[in-house]
Amino acid sequence: MTSFGPALWEAVDAYVGGHLVPPDPALDGALAASEAAGLPAVHVAPNQGKLLMLLARMMGARHILEVGTLGGYSTLWLAKALPADGRLVTLEYEPHHAEVARANIAAAGFSDRVDLRVGPARDSLAALEAEGADPFDFVFIDADKPSNVAYLEAALRLSRVGTVIVADNVVREGAVIDGANADPRVKGVRATYEWLAREPRVDATALQTVGEKGYDGFALALVIA
Template structure:
């Protein structure tokens, strides 16, 4: 069996065993595909992992940088208590419109605040509004800005906040210090950020599956 086919088959096996069919999530993926959004949402088993991490963190407030069609947003929102809040930032108005409909159809419209526009502008606006700390920050947006997003994540953190950054392996390209792709350089800069940040205890895990060879970093704010 070819490598990618094997990885996908294993992900399918995991999902069949541990991630039951879900109308809201399936509809979100279908609506995103119908609207022409890129097929880059997290896999179902990865989405459930995000939900579990948010529950382990006791998250009442979640910040997501990069909404796309709202698939990961729905997973994260499912970890929230009844009075919880999730702020998600999306650059593209068309993507945000699809996400808004998907999130509302899943029953979380009242819990999710979608901010549209460049994420760095939205983050500055949150600062100006005096936003309270977040319990979990999920970063899955334009990779060249990862270090800036991490700076903001820490600004909005408290002791115990989890920071999760997706796509930090890039099919192994992260090993290439001179790689021309700014996304790879942004990811490499993310490792430098985590390594140099004394307030955060971090690691990263490479993954293979339906989404190919990639990985995620996770940091716990300790001070």
């Protein structure tokens, strides 16, 4: 038995993936293309991507919002949850990341249902509000952590009762419990919890995760009012 720690976490992720996350040329190709393009390897793990897909599929999501596209790996998982007439809007700040993601989305055959918008996410979210976009059924937030609260507030305005909002990287290897930590990402995550705790229109919890992406976690919120 491997000693407890990252090596064991990665081995268990590989075991889970080997049984429950079969190879997918589009998804595997997106990872390879992202690596070749020099994108940071901060995408969700395969089992986490499938979890997002299953959550969206369980609730019958037809309209999905993603904040933080990177190379489009999680985008593809979410797009797989949509019916043929569904729609996914994904927001990416970095033009190079967006270029890679757009190619990955096209290669997977999802260009017809994915709307990739490039620029500061706050601006893109404001534009969606101004357009009078239909409420989103499922929202995935995986972008710059200092802006999490702004993204949550915008997501709530773009939601309906029953919408599910998931935020990634909310444990930060345990640093989230350190109130003296000056890292803006940690401070942004702590603000996320404070917002979720005081916002009466959502009911939320969080789960710690370990695996090939290290020690972190997901926050999950249900819009209730």
